[in-house]
Amino acid sequence: MIVVPVISDMGTGRSIYYSRSNLVELTAMVYYLSTRISFDIAAETLKRPKEQEPELFISSRGKRFILLLSAQDNSLSLVEFDRKIAITSLDEGKALIPLWLHVIYQQASW
Numbered sequence: 001m002i003v004v005p006v007i008s009d010m011g012t013g014r015s016i017y018y019s020r021s022n023l024v025e026l027t028a029m030v031y032y033l034s035t036r037i038s039f040d041i042a043a044e045t046l047k048r049p050k051e052q053e054p055e056l057f058i059s060s061r062g063k064r065f066i067l068l069l070s071a072q073d074n075s076l077s078l079v080e081f082d083r084k085i086a087i088t089s090l091d092e093g094k095a096l097i098p099l100w101l102h103v104i105y106q107q108a109s110w
């Protein structure tokens with residue numbers, strides 16, 4: 001499962017709740033899929049920032065990051081946005097995925 005909701009066994013039946021960070025994760029997944037990348041890469045793209053920067057989906061910080069995809073081993077690395085790094089990566093034929101948190105937070109419906 002890509003986004004794990006909170007499950008409550010209280011009362012009758014089971015209730016499933018999505019936290020604020022779950023909603024941001026779901027919005028990020030929709031954002032990634034809208035860029036027409038495959039589901040597998042989108043899931044990996046979502047997983048990597050959660051591992052490297054757990055606060056990304058908890059606070060509403062408006063930082064800009066890029067995920068760089070290494071052509072050699074298909075690994076992703078999360079880097080704070082730097083225009084020179086982005087241009088150099090593109091010039092070298094490396095794929096990159098923008099992760100503009102302010103855009104994702106704006107798209108999330110609270």
